[in-house]
Amino acid sequence: MRDLRGLSKEGAEFVAVHMVAATGLSEEDPELAWRHARAARSKGGRIAVVRETVGLVAYRAGEWAEAISELRAARRMGGGPGHVAILADCERAQGNPERALELARSDEALQLDAEGAAELRIVVAGARADMGQLDAALAHLHQGSGFDLAKPESFSARLYYAYADLLIEAERNEEALEWFIRANDADFDEETDAPDRIAELLEAREEADAALAAMGGADSGPALPDVRETGAAVAGSAGREGKSSTPDEESAGEESAVVDDFHQDSSNGDNSDADPAISNDIHQEATDHAAPSHIVNAAEREHPAVAGSDATLSIPLFSDAPGSYGATAAGDSTVAE
Structure with missing residues (x-):
């Protein structure tokens, strides 16, 4: 009052x-x-x-x-x-x-503090994607705290989730699956629907495997567990062993940040x-x-x-x-x- x-x-x-x-x-x-x-x-x-x-x-x-x-x-x-x-x-x-x-x-x-800056990074990455700059959008999410798999922050799950969502848009579904699993592993407050997104990707993979098998082809990749049942973060465990927070070097090279100078609003x-x-x-x-x-x-x-x-x-x-x-x-x- x-x-x-x-x-x-x-x-x-x-x-x-x-x-x-x-x-x-x-x-x-x-x-x-x-x-x-x-x-x-x-x-x-x-x-x-x-x-x-x-x-x-x-x-x-x-x-x-x-x-x-x-x-x-x-x-x-x-x-x-x-x-x-x-x-x-x-x-x-x-x-x-x-x-x-x-x-x-x-x-x-x-x-802004670290959490507020992370929120803004997610919005900016989305804006870059809106402009057709997917590589720049993916790279932008890596700038700042919260993306280190070995030292996740309270807001890391949202960063990982946004990164996975952009990978889907870039048609890199296998990488997206890994990052959705990481998001689920870091999402202690259950803020995201990462388990549902993982299930969708696994179902799509199984359908692709079945189609390939019907044609006598090889499967699309190794099966991953359904984290909704197991709670296991397959890809997230790598971060706890000290892996780098960035994707592989080839992807990182492709995702160079494109930062334009704009006038203040x-x-x-x-x-x-x-x-x-x-x-x-x-x-x-x-x-x-x-x-x-x-x-x-x-x-x-x-x-x-x-x-x-x-x-x-x-x-x-x-x-x-x-x-x-x-x-x-x-x-x-x-x-x-």
């Missing part, structure tokens, strides 16, 4: 109720959460943490333009690097990979501070969802709101697909705009 002290008692309670409802519903029903966030903004639009919450919820709901506008407003109000990776991912989702790369070269990007965008009035019935609906017991000051945190942090919203690390976590959930809206 400290961040809402500039409001009247009634206004602070109204904003707090809708913010708690928005954050609580962000995964279950992003569309409804977004409407609650906008309701909070109608009375708290001059408060950084409110604008940040609206931006993060808009991102989850797939409202890319509004997410960019609100997160930039929150950064201007509250300072700090802001959610650079989410801003870059929103630009990708709008078909602007070049602007995602600009954000990665900004002064704010230099202020200076576009701030216009942000409205208030929505139309919210009815008492709508406010009561929000009260039913959550009580104004506690609001985390997200604007004061150093890290983007990602899974595993103490953030108000749980925004997972990114995949190589833009806006991977912004799909709108189905459900009836009970908050009027």
Whole structure:
């Protein structure tokens, strides 16, 4: 409630109720959460943490333009690097990979911690892939911490997963299988669907083997265990014995980093501070969802709101697909705009 002290008692309670409802519903029903966030903004639009919450919820709901506008407003109000990776991912989702790369070269990007920088690397790699630069995308993921198989970080699983996903796009499925296994081995919090991706690749291999056998040909390669049953990380064990974190020398030679100089993003965008009035019935609906017991000051945190942090919203690390976590959930809206 400290961040809402500039409001009247009634206004602070109204904003707090809708913010708690928005954050609580962000995964279950992003569309409804977004409407609650906008309701909070109608009375708290001059408060950084409110604008940040609206931006993060808009991102989850797939409202890319509004997410960019609100997160930039929150950064201007509250300072700090802001959610650079989410801003870059929103630009990708709008078909602007070049602007995602600009954000990665900004002064704010230099202020990110190791985990935030890893998130941004995944988004940048995806932007490179969008531009048809797969080798550069793969090479970019190796830059920075988290890719050493012998010393995995809490965010390494996401890096390995993104790398495997790009290998699939490059039609290097056997290598992708190895990296999905490594991702599964490092994914202690089960943030990824690596076991499902492994199963898909193994099934595709078995089908190819069966087709070759029917034609009298050789099989496509040695069988690997289904990690969903065994939990074994076949390829990941090599890293624990001290293997290098990079692919083979031939692949590394092909994947030279292509880094262009871009101008820093200076576009701030216009942000409205208030929505139309919210009815008492709508406010009561929000009260039913959550009580104004506690609001985390997200604007004061150093890290983007990602899974595993103490953030108000749980925004997972990114995949190589833009806006991977912004799909709108189905459900009836009970908050009027």
